[in-house]
Amino acid sequence: MQANIWSGKVGTVLVSETETFRVWHISIAPGERLPFHRHVLDYFWTVLSKGRARSHYEGGAVRETTYCAGDTRHFSFAPGEHMLHDLENVGDETLVFVTVEMKAGKNAPLAL
Numbered sequence: 001m002q003a004n005i006w007s008g009k010v011g012t013v014l015v016s017e018t019e020t021f022r023v024w025h026i027s028i029a030p031g032e033r034l035p036f037h038r039h040v041l042d043y044f045w046t047v048l049s050k051g052r053a054r055s056h057y058e059g060g061a062v063r064e065t066t067y068c069a070g071d072t073r074h075f076s077f078a079p080g081e082h083m084l085h086d087l088e089n090v091g092d093e094t095l096v097f098v099t100v101e102m103k104a105g106k107n108a109p110l111a112l
Helices: none
Strands: 013-017 021-028 033-039 042-047 051-056 062-067 072-075 083-089 095-102
Touching: 021 033, 021 083
Parallel strands: none
Antiparallel strands: 013 021, 021 095, 033 083, 042 072, 042 095, 051 062, 051 083
C-alpha cells in the first residue's frame, strides 16, 4: 500500500484522456490484483462481467463484492477527500470494468 499511496493509476489501461475525462479499462484474472491506488476525482465504473472481488482499504477495512454484468456505481469526493484501495479477483472468472474519471471536479487529477 505504501508504495502506491499516491498512485492515480485507477485501471489496468488508460484508453482515452481528454481535458475533462479519463477512461480506463480494468481486466483482472482470477487470483490477480489491481494494486493500491488513490481516487480523488469523481468517477463511475460499470462492470462488464460477473464475478467476485475483495478490496482492502486505507484504515484496514476489507470488503467483498459480488458483481453482475452491467452493475454501475458512482463516487464523488469533496475537496481533499480520497479513497485508497486495491481490487483482488477472488472469483472464478475474469473481472472486466470500464471506469470513467471526471477531471473537472473538486480535486486536481493525480499525475500518472
